[in-house]
Amino acid sequence: MTMTLREIVRTTLLFVFYLALQILLVRNLVLFDYAFCFVYIACILMLPLDTSLTVLLVTAFVTGLIVDTFYNTLGMHAAATVLMAYFRPVIARTQIDQSGQEFRTEVMLQDLETGQFFRYVFILALIHHTALFFIEASTITLLMPTLIRIGASVLFTTISIMLLTFFTKR
Amino acid sequence: MGELFDFIVRSRNFILFVLLEVICFYFIINTSNYWSATYFNTSNRYAAQMLAWSNAVGEYTQLRQVNADLATENQRLNQELTRLKQAQPAAPAQYKADSLFANRFKYTVAKVVNNTTQFANNYITIDKGTDDGIQPGMGVISPTGIVGKVKICNRHFSVITSILHSEFLVSSKLIKANEIGTARWDGVDPNLVKLRDISRIKPVSKGDSVVTSEFNSTFPPGILVGRVRSVGVEPNQTFHDITLNLSTNFGNLAFVYVVQNLLRPEQEQLEKQLEAEK
Known part of the structure; x- marks a missing residue:
């Protein structure tokens, strides 16, 4: 696994950018009382496709802990993000058609067909948000509001990440 | 012995995954534990400083x-x-x-x-x-x-x-x-x-x-x-x-x-x- 210096700098910058965006800007952003934006999951989504699962899991854990620190919810974001990271290779394999592409590339819109990228982000966001909101609710009595919250937030997060990817193109 | 070692190497990522999740849920369940009370919250010096900056930006708009x-x-x-x-x-x-x-x-x-x-x-x-x-x-x-x-x-x-x-x-x-x-x-x-x-x-x-x-x-x-x-x-x-x-x-x-x-x-x-x- 060898990354060029350029790729390392770029990945690091993007990582910091998404994390800062989450913590400083969209932390308290809620649309219609239901749609939350957890754009920080892009920190894990945009790592190069050949990143080893070990690296993914550790990165996810650290990212989750940082976000938890700012939400005062120690463990919740970390748990959801680690779960999402564990499923990332499977989703990437099934949703992204890698034939004819250079194997080691970042998941970027210009490399992928929009539909593929959308499915990839959407499914992983769904896993993350479902885990997060159920851990947060930690009881099934509030099932309907939790489901609405998950649906709305998955859409909000996915659209945000899709739009941001347009602006962070190489 | 060799088989066990082999198994651990093969499923090391799954073991890591379970381990991390266990740590997370330990944190979630013990909400009042020493770690969360001391380091991982917004009273953390660095976190608080970041939030202060972020609010300072917001203040101008308000x-x-x-x-x-x-x-x-x-x-x-x-x-x-x-x-x-x-x-x-x-x-x-x-x-x-x-x-x-x-x-x-x-x-x-x-x-x-x-x-x-x-x-x-x-x-x-x-x-x-x-x-x-x-x-x-x-x-x-x-x-x-x-x-x-x-x-x-x-x-x-x-x-x-x-x-x-x-x-x-x-x-x-x-x-x-x-x-x-x-x-x-x-x-x-x-x-x-x-x-x-x-x-x-x-x-x-x-x-x-x-x-x-x-x-x-x-x-x-x-x-x-x-x-x-x-x-x-x-x-x-x-x-x-x-x-x-x-x-x-x-x-x-x-x-x-x-x-x-x-x-x-x-x-x-x-x-x-x-x-x-x-």
């Missing part, structure tokens, strides 16, 4: 609202203060102000939309009119001192005769000297006004505060007009030539309070009757 809120709060406090002061005027113990008298001043916050200081007769436009209960003749003050008097109103705006107007007179009192005179702008410097009718016999010290006197129905007593800047004596006159530094900075006037004296019509009607009899 300054407008914050200013308006503060002005409203000041209005409320002014009203309360005047009421308390007027309930206990400097008077013999036998005199008791009734609550109607003490409550006679009502404040309304307004934003300055136009303001001049460069002419001989200056006017200020504010964004409140008759719909907000503003009527011609009401006094206008700023957070730092006196401003002027409402001249004309329409439904949503009012024009105020600024104290920077050649014919605007304010009955004012020197606090230390306890003398009453009339403040009037001489049309030159928008930061200075003249105080007239103070007898030469009375000593006047520099820096003495000048406030509105009890002898006027427009302003509540005790609103700051300015401070004595220089005291001159005109040889052939019986009065001091006093210059005041205005307490209100007309250059950056943003919010003003319109003061309504609820008892003023009554007072004026009574005084008019007397004049009619003459």
